[in-house]
Amino acid sequence: MKKYLCTICGHIYDEDAGEEKTDIPEKTAFESLPERWTCPVCGAEKSKFRILIIPKTDAVPAHTEVKPSLLSVSEVSNLKDSVICSSLAKSCEKQFKHDEAAIYCSLAKELKEKVPHAEGASFAALQKGIEHEISSIIPTAKKVAENHHDRGALRALVWAEKVTRIHHSLLERHAAEGPALIKDKTVYVCPVCGFIFIDEHAPSKCPVCSAPDWKFEIVEA
Amino acid sequence: MKKFAVRNLRLCTKECLCLYVCPTGAADTENSIIDVAKCTGCGHCAEACVSKAISLIPTEFPQQQKHDENLVSAMNTLVVSKVTAEHTAAALPDRFARALQRSNRIMAEDLVRESGYMLPQSKNARKFLKGLAEAGNERAEKLLKLIKSNE
Numbered sequence: 001m002k003k004y005l006c007t008i009c010g011h012i013y014d015e016d017a018g019e020e021k022t023d024i025p026e027k028t029a030f031e032s033l034p035e036r037w038t039c040p041v042c043g044a045e046k047s048k049f050r051i052l053i054i055p056k057t058d059a060v061p062a063h064t065e066v067k068p069s070l071l072s073v074s075e076v077s078n079l080k081d082s083v084i085c086s087s088l089a090k091s092c093e094k095q096f097k098h099d100e101a102a103i104y105c106s107l108a109k110e111l112k113e114k115v116p117h118a119e120g121a122s123f124a125a126l127q128k129g130i131e132h133e134i135s136s137i138i139p140t141a142k143k144v145a146e147n148h149h150d151r152g153a154l155r156a157l158v159w160a161e162k163v164t165r166i167h168h169s170l171l172e173r174h175a176a177e178g179p180a181l182i183k184d185k186t187v188y189v190c191p192v193c194g195f196i197f198i199d200e201h202a203p204s205k206c207p208v209c210s211a212p213d214w215k216f217e218i219v220e221a
Numbered sequence: 222m223k224k225f226a227v228r229n230l231r232l233c234t235k236e237c238l239c240l241y242v243c244p245t246g247a248a249d250t251e252n253s254i255i256d257v258a259k260c261t262g263c264g265h266c267a268e269a270c271v272s273k274a275i276s277l278i279p280t281e282f283p284q285q286q287k288h289d290e291n292l293v294s295a296m297n298t299l300v301v302s303k304v305t306a307e308h309t310a311a312a313l314p315d316r317f318a319r320a321l322q323r324s325n326r327i328m329a330e331d332l333v334r335e336s337g338y339m340l341p342q343s344k345n346a347r348k349f350l351k352g353l354a355e356a357g358n359e360r361a362e363k364l365l366k367l368i369k370s371n372e
């Protein structure tokens with residue numbers, strides 16, 4: 001059976017798997033989906049999907065051993081502190097506190113650079129982490145946010161979940177296609193929510209957070 | 222609440238009404254940056270601007286929303302996973318890995334913001350800086366001096 005790619009957000013409809021979220025059973029051909037069916041991630045209509053042809057490649061070895069990340073407690077805490085700093089830098093920027101924002105940025109960099117480069121990193125390790133986030137970490141956090149009626153946190157979690165699912169399908173394609181995934185294409189990142197889009201032209205607004213396309217960052221080599 | 226005006230240079234189409242309505246001359250500067258020392262925060266300029274290029278920024282912010290401890294800890298688990306992913310992606314080649322690295326950082330920033338680090342003026346943010354300053358970090362010390370607490 002075939003796979004179809006949402007050209008708006010990168011979500012993949014897999015005929016074999018169907019789509020639990022929209023009550024589509026396994027082995028449902030894309031053609032026989034109801035006309036009103038829309039992308040479960042970004043809400044794009046059926047016509048926005050195109051068939052996904054995954055070129056065969058021998059660039060990627062079939063199954064290499066996945067090493068778990070071996071960060072120490074203090075390394076994790078430095079990385080987390082670095083994120084707090086770059087987040088507060090953004091908040092300072094919004095308040096037009098440019099000097100404070102600049103110091104927070106340097107502090108974020110300083111803390112991040114304390115942690116040595118990962119050894120034995122792999123795309124497969126990333127995918128493993130994502131699977132754990134999708135199956136356990138995110139649903140748990142969403143439940144807690146719902147119970148406490150914490151709308152801000154819930155909003156952040158809903159965006160993070162969508163973007164994480166997009167990472168998952170991109171990593172799946174990367175495992176199958178290798179470097180062809182980005183060859184001759186532009187790679188965009190939404191600076192508001194982290195949405196990644198790989199193609200010639202970015203959608204006019206972010207399908208996850210609605211930020212306009214002129215905000216998107218283009219990833220350079 | 223006390224405020225001051227800032228002009229967004231990206232949106233400003235130059236030389237119009239704001240200059241005429243400003244009672245203090247704060248809006249009329251060579252470099253187009255509104256003079257904070259002169260601005261009284263009256264807001265006439267923002268009302269007059271056809272390009273919506275002027276915002277009024279409060280000098281004091283309300284206390285940030287409190288979050289439940291369990292929520293902070295659940296969000297933290299995800300933040301740790303995201304920074305680990307960022308760190309892994311940083312060691313991988315090509316633009317796709319760079320995008321994953323950046324994207325994980327952006328998500329982590331949003332998650333920490335929504336779990337206690339919304340406002341640079343908050344008690345929480347200051348506590349965080351104090352921890353770093355006590356360990357001898359000079360940048361943290363400088364920030365503590367620059368940013369006033371609102372709690």
Ligand code: SF4
Nearest residue numbers: 243260261263264266
């Ligand atoms: S807020 Fe009032 S004083 Fe300040 S720049 Fe605008 S018009 Fe001038």
Ligand code: SF4
Nearest residue numbers: 233234236237239270
């Ligand atoms: S009125 Fe608005 S657009 Fe015109 S000069 Fe003032 S800030 Fe710029």
Ligand SMILES: [Zn+2]
Nearest residue numbers: 190193206209
């Ligand atoms: Zn977005």
